[in-house]
Amino acid sequence: MHRIRPGLYIGCRADAYDVEALKAANITHILTLEYEPLEINSGDFKYNFVRVSDVPNEDILSHFPECLEFVEEGIRKGGVLVHCPNHGFMDQLRLFEAMGCTKDFKEHPLYKQYKLAKTAKVVLQKQTFDDTFSHCLATDPQQSEADQSQMIYKCKMCRRAVFKGSSIIKHTVGKGSRIFKSKSGKSRSPAEVSCTSVFIEPVAWMEPVLLGKLGGKLMCPKCNARLGSFNWAGDQCSCATWVTPAFKIHCSKVDESRPRPPVGETHHRQTPAATAEAALQ
Incomplete structure (x- = not known):
């Protein structure tokens, strides 16, 4: 003892x-x-x-x-x-x-990473995703009440809400960049790389696409514009970091929708890539 x-x-x-x-x-x-x-x-x-x-x-x-x-x-x-x-x-x-020893850790990014990693391991063992994994899907922002504290990301084509800022999964920018070389054959330092995509937790609207598959394209559920891709075995970010599992959304395919600031306050709009980079720090 x-x-x-x-x-x-x-x-x-x-x-x-x-x-x-x-x-x-x-x-x-x-x-x-x-x-x-x-x-x-x-x-x-x-x-x-x-x-x-x-x-x-x-x-x-x-x-x-x-x-x-x-x-x-x-x-x-x-x-x-x-x-x-x-x-x-x-x-x-x-x-x-x-996670700070808090009882309310279910929405903590580290817990989401932990939960996704465990789910991915089982999915890969079974070689399929089925409805028994529905519990790992985040709420569809289109179907839930608006949270004024939440950043919402919308399809750039049709403005359909596709995920919340809290769904972004962090990764270390540039990790592995000395291993994965650029097309020129030269290794890149962390200062020379950037993220052109964000990795998120899977969202409820993705379920029909995920069923029975280990990887594929992620299309907007409203206009069918391509937003990114998914792979339960993982995928590489543009910064060279490997993320597992990977639900990758291209920053160029979505726009941010910020909650309105209180009267008298202003805010500066950032691009999705800039917000994603800030979230990864």
């Missing part, structure tokens, strides 16, 4: 059975993340059981909000033991820390 911070311990199943050691550490709460619950239920402790498989690729992030409430209560009342983390669980804990 290892103390992470005052009142918070991480251990294994055996630690959860060591009543004397638990009492000595002033532990009052025990959080179990395993496929089977503990075989004892002592009245000396408060228990919370979350059924997950103890394998590295199991998703525990989605259970974090309820777990956090239990952990916070345990720290307030004495101490809490959490068991048992594997290296995959530890990676998710690090991701949670990188």
